[in-house]
Amino acid sequence: MSAALPAAVLPPLPTDTVISLPAAPQTHVTVRGLSKSFAGAPLYTNFNLDLPRGKIVSIFGPNGCGKSTLMNMIAGLVKPDAGEILFDGKTLRETQIGYVFQNYRDALFPWITAWDNIAYPLKRQGLKAAEVKARVDELVKLFEIRFDLKRYPYELSGGQMQTVCIMRSLATRPEVMFLDEPFSALDFEMTLFIRAKLQEAHLATGTTMVIVSHDLEDAVFLADRILLLTRRPTRIAELVSFDMPRPRLPEAVADPEFVRVKAHTLEVFRREMAA
């Protein structure tokens, strides 16, 4: 009966809010009723998501499903049409976040040295020179940096530049760190290095991390949770848990548990591609 009614007569779909749909326990980032369309085509409609505290979540899905758009809306780089995004109940403005871009060359400031790039957000927060130095030294130790940070970004290799980007985004001790395809412009050797360093940084700081990846192995390797998305209009296909202990060494890709989770995510991914 109702299917025959014109669309305008139908009551509007209820949109979820943090009140109507409270966050699950141990949630850090709560997304409720998120909507976004591009040129009239809906990408997200009433999308809900809970990102667990202190975990690394990988976002993976078919091409064009809006993996990066979802992360960028949470990080405030893309304005959603509607919806609530809260960090521990706070808004984005009240929250310190970090963001690592895919294109590290365009993300670093070439007019100052690598060291000054890392120190920049700290200086702008009004920290004293001694405090800035102490924090940068701490990061240098954590990342076991062996190249000269007094050089300019364009004098560094791609992997070194991306390392500097990650250090800079961690400098302000962000609550949540977003990484947009951080490995896609790196060779395999540097990918292994940055994977290891990200895990160490995560173990040391417990920062909640969100990674967008187009490489299934990268997505699974670092993740505690793999968020699998459907084709557009995008929904959550599945939130896969992967509780392998850290630090995960490169050999972990041969571990039966890794192989099982990767096979399962691949299966869901292929099912969604075909859908």
Next chain:
Amino acid sequence: MATILHKRWLPLIGPLLLLALWQLMISAQWVKAVLLPPPAETLAHMASVFANGAIFADLWATIFRTVCSFGIAVAIGVPLGVMLGSSEGAYRSVEFLIDFFRSTPSSALIPLFLLIFGITDINKIAIASFGAALIVLFNSAYGVMNAKKTRVMVAQIMGVSKWHVFKDVMLMESLAQTFVGLRSAVSMALVIVIVAEMFIGSETGLGHRIIDAQQVFNVKEMYTSILVTGALGYLLNLLFLLGEKKLIHWSGKA
């Protein structure tokens, strides 16, 4: 060793060829000596005007006018360009005017400036500043407008204030393009100053010296002044290239 020597002296080959061709034209009597003096005599004359100081008053007058014009152009063009560049709407609304006057040869405006400023030094400086300021403005505005979006986002995500996003990122981003503008502007200022010295009743300046020598058929003097003017333009350009390399060390690398 021999190749290093070769490489170092390579840039001299062009000028030497030109001098040889110059001499050949005279030796073969392709051109009358009254129109083209021999290169050796011209260079000797150049040495003598520097030795007896005859050229200094004119050289300084031209340098002074060019530097003044350039200074005014920078003082107006850079702040205005940066302001317009940071608001794309503002730039688009005056874009036509900028492009129109940028495409109009400034020498075509000399009569207009004559009406306003009369036959004064201020006139020459005003018209040269006008031409140069447009170039500076246009380049500074584009420098700011073409700031890498990623870098601006980086600063915004850090929670840096709008003013600091502007000062620390957009302004720094624009410097490379601004310097390109400064280099073209100083050349443009020199061109207009020379033209103005030739045609706006002038008692000093290299332009005045060139036209005076031509009027009395003193070709040695004329070629000397042309060469000195060329050298001045070349040195100004070189100065800015070196300054750019030193100050905007990341230019073209990031």
